[in-house]
Amino acid sequence: MSGLLHLTLNGNFLRSDTMRFLGAFPSLKFLSLSSCMLYAAALAEALASFTNLKILDLSFNNLTGSIPTEIQTMSSLQVLSLAGNSLDGVLPEYGLCELKKLQELDLHANNFEGNLPQCFDKFSSLKLFEISSNKFSGIIPPSLISNLTSLEYLDFSHNKFEGALSFSSFANHSKLEVVEFISDNDKFEVETQEPIGWVPMFQLKVLLLSNCNVNRAKGRVVPSFLRSQHKLRVLDLSHNFLDEPFPTWLINNNTMLEVLNLRNNSFGDRIHMPPYRNVHLRKLDISGNHMIGTIPSDIGKFFPDLNFLNLSRNALSGDFPSSIANMSALIILDLSDNEISGEVPQELFTGFFQEWYAKVYVKDKNVSDRLRDVVGSWFGDIEAVPHFLATNGEKYGSEGLNKSSNGTQGKPNSLCALFWKNTYTLIAIREETTLGMFGKVIVIIVAALASENR
Ligand SMILES: *[C@@H]1O[C@H](CO)[C@@H](O)[C@H](O)[C@H]1NC(C)=O
Ligand SMILES: *[C@@H]1O[C@H](CO)[C@@H](O)[C@H](O)[C@H]1NC(C)=O
Ligand SMILES: *[C@@H]1O[C@H](CO)[C@@H](O)[C@H](O)[C@H]1NC(C)=O
Ligand SMILES: *[C@@H]1O[C@H](CO)[C@@H](O)[C@H](O)[C@H]1NC(C)=O
Ligand SMILES: *[C@@H]1O[C@H](CO)[C@@H](O)[C@H](O)[C@H]1NC(C)=O
Ligand SMILES: *[C@@H]1O[C@H](CO)[C@@H](O)[C@H](O)[C@H]1NC(C)=O
Ligand SMILES: *[C@@H]1O[C@H](CO)[C@@H](O)[C@H](O)[C@H]1NC(C)=O
Ligand SMILES: *[C@@H]1O[C@H](CO)[C@@H](O)[C@H](O)[C@H]1NC(C)=O
Ligand SMILES: *[C@@H]1O[C@H](CO)[C@@H](O)[C@H](O)[C@H]1NC(C)=O
Numbered sequence: 264m265s266g267l268l269h270l271t272l273n274g275n276f277l278r279s280d281t282m283r284f285l286g287a288f289p290s291l292k293f294l295s296l297s298s299c300m301l302y303a304a305a306l307a308e309a310l311a312s313f314t315n316l317k318i319l320d321l322s323f324n325n326l327t328g329s330i331p332t333e334i335q336t337m338s339s340l341q342v343l344s345l346a347g348n349s350l351d352g353v354l355p356e357y358g359l360c361e362l363k364k365l366q367e368l369d370l371h372a373n374n375f376e377g378n379l380p381q382c383f384d385k386f387s388s389l390k391l392f393e394i395s396s397n398k399f400s401g402i403i404p405p406s407l408i409s410n411l412t413s414l415e416y417l418d419f420s421h422n423k424f425e426g427a428l429s430f431s432s433f434a435n436h437s438k439l440e441v442v443e444f445i446s447d448n449d450k451f452e453v454e455t456q457e458p459i460g461w462v463p464m465f466q467l468k469v470l471l472l473s474n475c476n477v478n479r480a481k482g483r484v485v486p487s488f489l490r491s492q493h494k495l496r497v498l499d500l501s502h503n504f505l506d507e508p509f510p511t512w513l514i515n516n517n518t519m520l521e522v523l524n525l526r527n528n529s530f531g532d533r534i535h536m537p538p539y540r541n542v543h544l545r546k547l548d549i550s551g552n553h554m555i556g557t558i559p560s561d562i563g564k565f566f567p568d569l570n571f572l573n574l575s576r577n578a579l580s581g582d583f584p585s586s587i588a589n590m591s592a593l594i595i596l597d598l599s600d601n602e603i604s605g606e607v608p609q610e611l612f613t614g615f616f617q618e619w620y621a622k623v624y625v626k627d628k629n630v631s632d633r634l635r636d637v638v639g640s641w642f643g644d645i646e647a648v649p650h651f652l653a654t655n656g657e658k659y660g661s662e663g664l665n666k667s668s669n670g671t672q673g674k675p676n677s678l679c680a681l682f683w684k685n686t687y688t689l690i691a692i693r694e695e696t697t698l699g700m701f702g703k704v705i706v707i708i709v710a711a712l713a714s715e716n717r
């Protein structure tokens with residue numbers, strides 16, 4: 264057995280001395296001990312034994328302390344995952360940096376702190392660099408990024424980085440596909456405009472630059488390099504104070520787009536539909552901008568498979584877009600804090616009613632309880648909800664509704680109407696003043712209630 268090459272023991276409750284036994288397999292190349300409740304002392308022992316190891320996965324254990332210097336003996340290592348432990352300390356300039364063959368380094372969800380060591384620029388084969396959810400701080404050295412030309416996937420989100428990162432450091436990374444920087448502080452900045460006219464060698468699939476003060480000193484413009492990108496699936500530029508007309512070209516250029524989050528910027532302009540029907544877009548969030556004009560009535564035709572649409576907190580006016588009735592995948596719709604008026608199209612509810620008849624019944628008290636919490640938090644009107652739930656199998660139920668009126672009339676109540684879409688989904692419509700037909704809709708929210716018994 265001493266010739267054992269590959270060992271996976273994920274998800275077992277290993278005794279700490281197991282690691283010592285593993286020393287009997289010095290030729291091991293692949294060792295995976297994820298979720299084994301291992302703790303710290305075990306790590307150093309383990310590392311010292313395996314000089315041939317190529318893949319070491321110790322993710323989601325109970326490892327504490329810092330990365331032992333013994334790690335430097337594992338010079339064959341190509342994949343190292345220590346994610347999801349409680350490791351801490353500053354990464355040293357020696358030890359880890361001797362692993363020059365490293366292709367994947369996953370340290371996410373630990374408590375590491377301090378600067379990223381400059382010696383990381385030796386990882387010329389590194390493809391995956393995942394250090395999100397730690398406490399790394401300081402600036403990200405541009406030379407560190409520019410040397411890692413094999414990078415495909417980089418996630419530095421949820422740390423404490425400061426200072427400006429020039430995105431052109433990634434310019435020559437032809438294999439780069441995923442870049443994630445979700446910043447939790449206001450001291451980190453991403454600059455994308457220098458040198459002028461730089462052209463990336465990458466085509467990104469995922470780019471998250473949320474709360475990154477993008478181009479703070481460059482007129483808060485949308486990164487110009489994005490004009491060369493046409494394979495984006497997920498783009499998040501939320502919380503950046505970007506101040507431009509709405510970048511319709513992003514949707515026009517990226518026909519595979521699935522998620523576009525531009526929340527909380529200063530985009531102005533009207534909402535324009537793309538010149539094609541985007542069947543991939545699932546989530547569109549343009550809330551908290553300065554969008555004007557009406558919501559195109561044919562939005563449902565161009566984005567038929569949206570399941571999340573948030574246009575809240577803009578200056579949109581005009582009628583409720585009729586084609587929303589045709590967006591059968593819609594789960595969350597938030598049009599609040601605009602000046603949208605007119606009737607909610609009856610078709611919106613017809614569709615829901617049909618499904619309602621087909622699928623809905625709430626006998627699970629657990630679901631009811633969760634539902635009450637959700638609705639209660641929206642309306643502060645918890646009393647209405649148990650009543651609604653009590654009518655299990657009936658069309659309407661809250662105090663504010665009149666069963667004989669299809670939900671279009673009833674007693675004024677903050678809770679005007681509740682409709683089930685399917686077992687897990689609730690639509691709430693709140694009206695401003697009196698009822699009648701839906702006079703002035705100020706909030707339309709649909710909430711998904713996750714359920715396992717789907
Ligand atoms: C591992 O960590 C979990 C969660 O922190 C804790 O409940 C458990 O007792 C720890 N196990 C060991 C063996 O230290
Ligand atoms: C990193 O790149 C710089 C120039 O950009 C170069 O001088 C240095 O040798 C590189 N470091 C490594 C370890 O390849
Ligand atoms: C990219 O490569 C070009 C040509 O080799 C070089 O001039 C430029 O400095 C490189 N950019 C970065 C950020 O390394
Ligand atoms: C993307 O849009 C910009 C602005 O309209 C345009 O200049 C560029 O050529 C487009 N790129 C692609 C790949 O379509
Ligand atoms: C908008 O983004 C700024 C910058 O990150 C942040 O300070 C502010 O709280 C955000 N506002 C909202 C409503 O999310
Ligand atoms: C929609 O966006 C607004 C403003 O950004 C936010 O406050 C609200 O929670 C969002 N609604 C949903 C349902 O996510
Ligand atoms: C919904 O889709 C159907 C079929 O494509 C179409 O005939 C109808 O006009 C659409 N309704 C709205 C309100 O856009
Ligand atoms: C309620 O549902 C949650 C999530 O499915 C589950 O974890 C919990 O055990 C359930 N509670 C009861 C009392 O059934
Ligand atoms: C519902 O409407 C019927 C007929 O208009 C009326 O008799 C009844 O009192 C109404 N119920 C409520 C709860 O408003």
Ligand SMILES: *[C@@H]1O[C@H](CO)[C@@H](O)[C@H](O)[C@H]1NC(C)=O
Nearest residue numbers: 613616666667668669670671
């Ligand atoms: C309620 O809707 C159904 C089907 O849409 C319709 O047949 C019925 O007349 C409506 N009832 C009222 C009171 O509007």
